[in-house]
Amino acid sequence: MTKKSNVHFQTRERRMSKSSSDMNGDARSSSRSNGAKSPTRATNGSIHKLDEKHERPGFDRTDTSASGWATENEDDDTAAELKKAEAEKKKQNFWTRALWTFIMIGIFFGAMFAGHIYIIIIVTAVQIISFKEVIAISNVPSRARSLRFTKTLNWYFLGTTMYFLYGESVIYYFKHIVLIDRVLLPFATHHRFISFMLYVMGFVFFVASLQKGHYKFQFTQFAWTHMALYLIVVQAHFIMNNIFEGMIWFFLPVSLVITNDIFAYVCGITFGRTQLIKLSPKKTVEGFVGAWICTIILGFALTNLLMKYKYFICPVNDLGANIFTGLECEPNPVFIPRTYQLPFVPHNWTFLPTKVTVSPMQFHIMIMSTFASLIAPFGGFFASGLKRTFNIKDFGDSIPGHGGMTDRMDCQFIMGFFAFMYYQSFIAVYKASVGSVIETAITGLTPEEQMEVVKGLAKHLYNQGQVSIKVLEYLGENLQLHARRR
Template sequence: MTKKSSVHFGNRERRMSKDSLPDLMEGNKARSSSRSSGAKSPTRSNGAIRRSDKQDRPGYDRTDTSASGWATENEDDENKPKELSDFEKKKEAFITRAIWSVLMIGIFFGSMFAGHIYVIIIVTAVQIISFKEVIAISNVPSRARSLRFTKTLNWYFLGSTMYYLYGESVIYYFKHIVLIDRVLLPFATHHRFISFMLYVMGFVFFVGSLQKGHYKFQFTQFAWTHMALYLIVVQAHFIMNNIFEGMIWFFLPVMLVITNDIFAYICGITFGRTQLIKLSPKKTVEGFVGAWICTVIIGFALTNLLMRSRYFICPVNDLGANIFTGLTCEPNPVFLPHTYTLPFIPPHWTLLPTTLTVSPMQFHIFIMSTFASLIAPFGGFFASGLKRTFNIKDFGDSIPGHGGMTDRMDCQGIMGFFAFMYYQSFIAVYKASVGSVIETAINGLTAEEQMEVVRGLAKHLYNQGVVGAEVVEYLGSHLRMGVMGR
């Protein structure tokens, strides 16, 4: 009786026939020689190992081995983690993007209706996050070079710049509050000098932190920080001033950019053929022009709707106001209907009127819509070029599904800047205000002259029947006592 030999593989035992032993020995030698030379062992499914009892075992169909001994392909597939298909990945990304889009829209409209102070908080948060993202692009080398104060200086310059710009806005729009407060008055009258000294302190600290061998890199970081301050913080300052001038000057530019972006995508995928610019390969000339036409139409509709609300067209005179309490003011003439006579007389058969009644704001919104469509997108092209310089896809991942905050606000900065300059040049009505009169009196008159102004105003109000004679007598006697006491 022939005794069969057994060969052990790990925890399993396989009985082999005599005929299979020579083949097994040859296979072991081949594996030993290949491993000694550093090459991978051949697979066992290529016929190097033959089993005589393969036909005697039903369902036996092993084609490969594993470290645990004779694992099948099916077992390997079960142990591998299942990868998501392209469709599932796109679906998951779309859901994430949609959820965060709805969340951002809700926060935007909720803060806008809750009051101007909440919109200011949102703008402040956006500029801080955007500054952080832009600075982070070049912060990695600073950690590698062990430069301790690079990041600290970045945030210091951000804080000092925000102090200067925020202070300018507060002093300009709330003179009547700041200049009569005993604590705030010194900060208001010397605000620019204080801001300058804060910057000088940062400048001196930067020079003192220079290290030999890193001069070029540190000066590059210094320039990079100032570029970020100009592109983000300075532009955000003018957007904030738009809020103080009236919610419409903040809301309209933002919505025009968003509208243009949406319709540029829709028109581009619908009939776009000609590439617009190499920095953004997906941008097309057809989408560019189509988005401009759609943005102008949407701009007319939005303006006609917003002009009906005093909450949107009135400058901020109460930071506690919201959409329900509203604001009161004398509307800017740009929002009032005006009748224009056509420069030509149309033929009778055209049935066209010879006059046109429309608010001047409708003409201004055409200019703003055109800028949002034809110029503001170059802010996005600039951001694309910057990202290509550093070989990055997004500025960050602050917004899941959307990338960084800077990726979403790349066109808003230049648009808000333009809206402020256009408003101040062609729309704003300059007249004396309580704040400007108080500022002139405090900065240009002595104490005795200021009291004379108060007495003169009291007499004027008495002659107009606004106040009684006792007010004039009270002010006159007490102001004289004040002078005598001094």
């Protein structure tokens, strides 16, 4: 095969009409706007040689006169403008994110100090918004958008689940109020049956709404809805119970997760080198371990501060209480300091302390901090995997600059769930309460037996000097009169 010699192209003199020139000018402008490169043109009718280093005509760009062709300077200007616009966008996003961070912090602390009912409202709003976001990412097929009752069923199951869970909490913590009210009593005593029948009605309605050709989509939606209910609503229910048990059991888990997230970022960018998990490429082992240590230290300090205020450590017995009115209760033994003998210090070593006085809560916070650092982040990894599955960056845009509510709460749900289970298993003190006694009397005794209990309690209080003889006589006469009428 013979070697091809260099080819020389001679430019031809072209005559174009004004309209043709304008047309070409528009085409060139379009080419510039699209960033397309144009071949070098010969000017002044000279012969254009191909670059000897290439077998094809060279496409290197040179500056030209007002011919309408893109130049290297123009490309550089365009790139600079793009970088400037991107930097401006990042700056704007940073300030938006910072502003809404302070807004959320202000709302959170304001609600916490205003009273438990306001924190309950916030938790309720969070779980509803998170449920909406998770349901929305299931990518409803276009042909299924015309299906009726799909969204209606999703919200119906949400309402039914919240009715059951909220009812369980209210009945458990406020028995002394609910069970003595004539209107609320039937709903309280039959709450679980009512909740079950509501769910069954939704189940029957779902089966009746199945349409041929859409079975797969409808059953996928049914399963997706129940997964969202479990991962969000059920776990948020236990966070609600933490609030009722005492503000400290709500605030500490939330603070530990936020602290761990902050220090994981700081330690990661400072000395992080080893990738932790592929789902989150920016997470490092060094940041993971460093955040664990920092979270334990801050957990000790924060617990020591919160234990001094009964507003945080007392269970809720008045939903109208706030930081100014406070709460009164007998503190849980876990908050009372104890003296412990150090097992690793010999008794004859007088120059070292052999005993230490500390509240048992400090040991418990070490375990809770460890969970917040080593286990709770996997809730975030789970959310990252879910977003990658559906090829989305965020669950939504509920919070400007932060993405969706679920993006901020992915670790909080599992942490709140753990805090409740740990509290009930190792910290809670189980004893008879006014609500439990009233519940037992109402559900297990006949009206005649209940009156005997009232008279017995009245006599006991009289013997203790708590009530006068008039109260005892009044109850005795009126209860006997009522029994005769029956």
